[in-house]
Amino acid sequence: MALFALPVTEVLVVADGWRSEPDVEAVIHRAIATAAEIVHAGGGDTGRGEAELAVMLTDDAGIRTLNSNWRGIDKPTNVLSFPALQPTGAGGPDDAPRMLGDIAIAYETTRKEADDEQKPFDHHLSHLAVHGFLHLIGYDHENDGDAEAMEALEQEILAQLGIPDPYADRDPDADRERTD
Secondary structure (H helix, E strand, O other): OOOOOEEEEEEEEOOOOHHHHOOOHHHHHHHHHHHHHHHHOOOOOOEEOEEEEEEEEEEEEHHHHHHHHHOOOOOOOOOOEEOOOOOOOOOOOOOOEEEEEEEEHHHHHHHHHHHOOOOOOHHHHHHHHHHHHHOOOOOOOHHHHHHHHHHHHHHHHHOOOOOOOOOOOOOOOOOOOOOO
């Protein structure tokens, strides 16, 4: 069995708005590395051995197109995750890194949400990167039980990053609002 290795994360900046934010690539790398370490330490599967993922920093127009094409929802959102299909059977080299998938994050929506919630931009960006990464490794929030488990893991990872609980101010009686 291969030893645990942090996933290789490629960050692609494809929208100009991101260039006005300091250290976005470092923020994303740190968030995903911390998430991978915590999931692995907890016995979760982050893909033993080498794994890769890509994060595309886009704008609302770009993510709206992705959201419309892949989910049939014609509006922008903050983050989308596209887990990679995993090959079955033989065919690939044993030492080839496993592709986890792709994450897309929209600048304008991320900026607006951070401002509206009076959160530091890098905290909100970290949360979205962690959320997207967890989707790539199999977590979801399709039902309340899964959502609670995913949110608890997000809270643990963000706490390790020194980021306050993003769900702390949520009304416990309100319907659970999904991040994506």
